[in-house]
Amino acid sequence: MDFKPYGRGAFGQLTKAHAGKPLIVHYWSVTCPPCLVELPQWAKIAAEKKGFDIVFVNTDGDDERARAQARIEKVGLSRAEHYGFADAFVEKLYFEADSAWRGELPFTALVAPDGGVVTVTGAVDDPLIVEWLEKRVRK
Amino acid sequence: MMRLVLALLALAASGAASAQQGAPSADAPKDAATPTQSATHAGMGHPAAACAEAKVDCAATAVPAFAKDGRLWVAFSVGKSVYAAASSDNGATFSAPTAIATVGDGVIDAHGDARPKIVALKDGTLLATYTTRPDKQMIGTIFTARSTDGGKTFSAPQALLNEGGQRFDSIVVNRKGRIYAGWLDKTHALKAKAEGKEFLGSGVAFAYSDDGGKTFKGKSILIDHACECCRMSGALDKDGTPVFAWRQVLDGNVRDHMVAKLSADAARATATRVSDDDWAINSCPHHGPSIAIDAAGDWHVVWFTKGKKRQGLYYARSLDAGKSFSEPEKFGDDARAAGHPTLVAAKGRLYRVWKEFDGTTTTVAMQMSRDNGKSWTAPRVVAQTLDASDHPELIAHNGAAYLSWLTHKEGYRLMPLPRDEKSAAAPQ
Numbered sequence A: 001m002d003f004k005p006y007g008r009g010a011f012g013q014l015t016k017a018h019a020g021k022p023l024i025v026h027y028w029s030v031t032c033p034p035c036l037v038e039l040p041q042w043a044k045i046a047a048e049k050k051g052f053d054i055v056f057v058n059t060d061g062d063d064e065r066a067r068a069q070a071r072i073e074k075v076g077l078s079r080a081e082h083y084g085f086a087d088a089f090v091e092k093l094y095f096e097a098d099s100a101w102r103g104e105l106p107f108t109a110l111v112a113p114d115g116g117v118v119t120v121t122g123a124v125d126d127p128l129i130v131e132w133l134e135k136r137v138r139k
Numbered sequence B: 001m002m003r004l005v006l007a008l009l010a011l012a013a014s015g016a017a018s019a020q021q022g023a024p025s026a027d028a029p030k031d032a033a034t035p036t037q038s039a040t041h042a043g044m045g046h047p048a049a050a051c052a053e054a055k056v057d058c059a060a061t062a063v064p065a066f067a068k069d070g071r072l073w074v075a076f077s078v079g080k081s082v083y084a085a086a087s088s089d090n091g092a093t094f095s096a097p098t099a100i101a102t103v104g105d106g107v108i109d110a111h112g113d114a115r116p117k118i119v120a121l122k123d124g125t126l127l128a129t130y131t132t133r134p135d136k137q138m139i140g141t142i143f144t145a146r147s148t149d150g151g152k153t154f155s156a157p158q159a160l161l162n163e164g165g166q167r168f169d170s171i172v173v174n175r176k177g178r179i180y181a182g183w184l185d186k187t188h189a190l191k192a193k194a195e196g197k198e199f200l201g202s203g204v205a206f207a208y209s210d211d212g213g214k215t216f217k218g219k220s221i222l223i224d225h226a227c228e229c230c231r232m233s234g235a236l237d238k239d240g241t242p243v244f245a246w247r248q249v250l251d252g253n254v255r256d257h258m259v260a261k262l263s264a265d266a267a268r269a270t271a272t273r274v275s276d277d278d279w280a281i282n283s284c285p286h287h288g289p290s291i292a293i294d295a296a297g298d299w300h301v302v303w304f305t306k307g308k309k310r311q312g313l314y315y316a317r318s319l320d321a322g323k324s325f326s327e328p329e330k331f332g333d334d335a336r337a338a339g340h341p342t343l344v345a346a347k348g349r350l351y352r353v354w355k356e357f358d359g360t361t362t363t364v365a366m367q368m369s370r371d372n373g374k375s376w377t378a379p380r381v382v383a384q385t386l387d388a389s390d391h392p393e394l395i396a397h398n399g400a401a402y403l404s405w406l407t408h409k410e411g412y413r414l415m416p417l418p419r420d421e422k423s424a425a426a427p428q
Helices: A010-017 A033-048 A062-074 A090-097 A127-138 B002-013 B187-194 B421-425
Strands: A004-006 A023-028 A053-058 A081-085 A107-111 A117-121 B063-066 B072-078 B081-087 B098-103 B117-120 B126-133 B141-147 B166-173 B179-185 B202-209 B217-226 B233-236 B242-250 B254-262 B269-273 B290-293 B299-306 B311-318 B329-331 B339-346 B349-357 B362-369 B380-385 B393-397 B400-407 B411-416
Touching (some): A033 A053, A033 A062, A062 A081, B063 B393, B081 B126, B098 B126, B117 B166, B179 B242, B299 B349, B339 B400, B362 B400, B362 B421
Parallel strands (some): A004 A081, A053 A081, B233 B290, B290 B339
Antiparallel strands (some): B117 B126, B179 B202, B217 B242, B311 B329, B393 B400
């Protein structure tokens, strides 16, 4: 598996590349225990998803990437699309996804087909994420 | 897909049982990140580190301390090595750094709230602390190393503890030279996991040293359920005992702030809640508080929250040694993602600084108070950068306060903060 570099402009490039289709961008780190606890649930969402795309972004540095990869393999997420933070200017990377994001994790951007973004700080069972997934089902 | 949503809800309901899934196993080897006394490093740094040389400008974090002789020491890491370097001109130039340790396996905690630190003792001894984590586990080990020859060499690093898991140390030294250490400790969490029990967060642990950091006594976890990914902060109270502040995981996964005053023998801690922000969230804010205590003995705390009751940066003070805190006062510009606040007391003045980002420029803003935090000068920009940067640090020395800030473009900077309201309020 491979972590594609996630640098300045990456969020815009991702939403552009997935335009026309709903997209989830999920940010996580090996230094975030709640992220690791819920990673299997994200693996399940990625495996069963229909009608939307999902991208995972590991916010750790290069020195943590082996550990991140081991986690991904453990939960069976190797075949998903993965990015890794490749720029120490993290404020910029946060800002591009959500100008109010200070780096708290887990963090998820729910992107509509027209590019509209709703962000969620916190766990996968957040009502906004659950509703978003339900809405995709109705469609 | 509905099945998936339902499965998610079911998983959420059973979250208690799975809450420790991500925690490392209790029997993980602790010697995986044993440091060696080598000056070489593997060159694997944080992404887009400024450079890979053994100098502070190439680091991601820098923590300052003024030594008795007036030199400024900075602890930092590059790649897999921890260093200390001294400056005789307040950070403009640094002498060749002294290597404190290199880890063969694992990583050095030097990212965001986690960072190698250094304190200077009255007798000239330097005490450095840093945390390593082995490659395969999220278990930290805090190491200490001392220099008694003015930073020319450091002793072989010693693990503060050899089992459990420790991160986010905070060192406070009193006027008699007793060194207090506070840290977040996973030992109880690992034990609970091994027993199949739920345990949220880390313990808050303390110890003290009367021999200049050679040995620490009374190591014990006095409080449980601290948020495990935010820094602790410590300050010295008027009576010579320390007070620590951290983010706690309260009932309902509420991640609000606590402070605790430690007894002189570090055996008891009296904890109180700083503020009821009601930030109920199963997440890692990676955003710890800061505490300062002024000469009058008033406690001052700054923090970040996204609670139901308030969101952004807040300040509160306690005039009764933590029994009660003032109504939280908001500061910083939410529209610019104000974050990472810290404060320091210096000779009748109190300073608070924090970071803001407008999409292009990162700013460190500052306010000063001359009335123990009742009123503050208008926010003033004291430093800016257009690229990556460390959290701002504040340090007081000889009655003056300084901003210590490491940025990718400008390198390390130590900037004196204004002493009077007029210059504090003046536009840049």
